[in-house]
Amino acid sequence: MIWLMTCALLLAPADESPAPEPADVAIIVVVGQPGEAKYAELFTQWAERWQTAAEKSKANLVTIGLDDDRQDDAARLEETVAGLVKQPPQSLWLVLIGHGTFDGKKAKFNLRGPDITAADLSQTLAPFSCRMAIINCASASGPFVNKLSGPDRVVISATQSGFEYNFARFGEYLSQAISDTSGDLDKDGQTSLLEAWLAAAKQTQTYYESQSQLATEHALLDDNGDGKGTPADWFRGIYVNKQSKDGSLPDGTLANQFVLIPSEDESQLSTEATRQRDQLELQLAELRLKKSEFSEEDYLARLQEILVPLAKIYQAGEKSEETQPEAEAESSDP
Numbered sequence: 001m002i003w004l005m006t007c008a009l010l011l012a013p014a015d016e017s018p019a020p021e022p023a024d025v026a027i028i029v030v031v032g033q034p035g036e037a038k039y040a041e042l043f044t045q046w047a048e049r050w051q052t053a054a055e056k057s058k059a060n061l062v063t064i065g066l067d068d069d070r071q072d073d074a075a076r077l078e079e080t081v082a083g084l085v086k087q088p089p090q091s092l093w094l095v096l097i098g099h100g101t102f103d104g105k106k107a108k109f110n111l112r113g114p115d116i117t118a119a120d121l122s123q124t125l126a127p128f129s130c131r132m133a134i135i136n137c138a139s140a141s142g143p144f145v146n147k148l149s150g151p152d153r154v155v156i157s158a159t160q161s162g163f164e165y166n167f168a169r170f171g172e173y174l175s176q177a178i179s180d181t182s183g184d185l186d187k188d189g190q191t192s193l194l195e196a197w198l199a200a201a202k203q204t205q206t207y208y209e210s211q212s213q214l215a216t217e218h219a220l221l222d223d224n225g226d227g228k229g230t231p232a233d234w235f236r237g238i239y240v241n242k243q244s245k246d247g248s249l250p251d252g253t254l255a256n257q258f259v260l261i262p263s264e265d266e267s268q269l270s271t272e273a274t275r276q277r278d279q280l281e282l283q284l285a286e287l288r289l290k291k292s293e294f295s296e297e298d299y300l301a302r303l304q305e306i307l308v309p310l311a312k313i314y315q316a317g318e319k320s321e322e323t324q325p326e327a328e329a330e331s332s333d334p
Contacts, residue, residue, distance in 0.1 A: 024090035024271070025260070027054050028080055030073065031065030032098020032138065033110045042172065043097050046137070049175035050095055056179060057260045060089065065098075065112065072113035074120070081124050090271065091131040091258065097171050100138035102162025107143035109136065118147035133193055133258050137171025140164065142229075145220050149227035154255045156197055159217045160231060166216040169207060173200035179261055185238050186256075189263030194238055194255035197221050201232035223254035243289075253285040265314075273313050280310050 029050045034040035047063060054061040062080050065073050084092065099110045108115040116124075121144070125132065133154040136144045141157040142164065148155045158170035174196060177183050183191045183199035191199075201219040208215040220229030230251040234240050240250035257278045259266060269277065284306050291299055 025059040026089040027093040046175040053179040073111040093133045096136045100140040102140040118144040139168040145229040146227040154223040173203040192256045193258035
């Protein structure tokens with residue numbers, strides 16, 4: 001956040017932070033059964049874009065479904081997840097690219113071999129306690145939101161229900177947006193998963209309008225654990241412009257903390273500093289939600305309690321960036 005970095009210059013200097021640590025991100029891209037050659041070509045292109053983004057982010061990437069020697073990709077997914085559970089990453093991204101079906105009760109993602117239901121996937125991912133982004137780019141993917149929603153999880157679906165069963169184009173636009181900084185709405189030099197999702201949802205809608213067709217897919221995002229999901233047209237910028245009836249934290253805050261290709265400033269933050277920053281940003285979102293409950297004086301005092309530590313985190317990151325060239329120069333001396 002640019003405005004937070006500006007605040008850092010006006011506040012007390014911070015303590016030194018630990019040296020930056022490499023990102024610990026795992027990405028699993030699953031390409032489903034295409035059915036037709038034209039879809040196979042499209043799905044391969046989308047998967048290759050995720051591969052390129054993973055290379056830029058130096059993430060640990062596993063791709064399932066593009067080779068020809070395995071015919072049970074559900075089993076392979078289970079094996080991959082079981083392997084990651086032994087050494088869990090800081091965050092896991094699971095991207096499903098393909099077709100989906102819904103029989104009125106169960107939503108499925110179509111794989112080579114047995115298909116996987118939303119309930120099956122929930123069980124497969126149950127051993128993980130790390131932050132997760134679960135992205136289902138298939139048709140009829142809406143029910144996956146309800147089944148997979150939970151704490152520290154971002155769940156994205158290409159459709160808002162299982163009855164939107166036509167071919168979903170959302171995955172194409174998301175694969176483009178995830179590494180495109182033109183989607184950077186908060187001007188922090190990077191595109192978060194929230195921003196990429198908003199851009200992809202908008203491009204999907206624009207496609208149908210350009211074809212004079214009624215849209216047959218409406219993407220959802222859930223990251224507050226209520227399993228309901230929020231459509232893109234509820235957002236103004238990166239914030240939801242409507243309030244839930246139960247007063248729960250709106251969707252979007254956690255998704256905006258998932259960044260696959262970090263900016264230079266973001267890269268300077270240590271894993272612990274990033275964790276602290278993310279917690280403070282969640283506290284800030286909760287405070288904004290309850291603003292009407294406080295007097296102006298009390299609200300500003302509580303706001304300062306959050307913004308000062310946030311500013312210090314960014315100051316420490318800037319100091320780390322400034323001292324890095326000096327350290328490199330010293331290490332090169334004979």
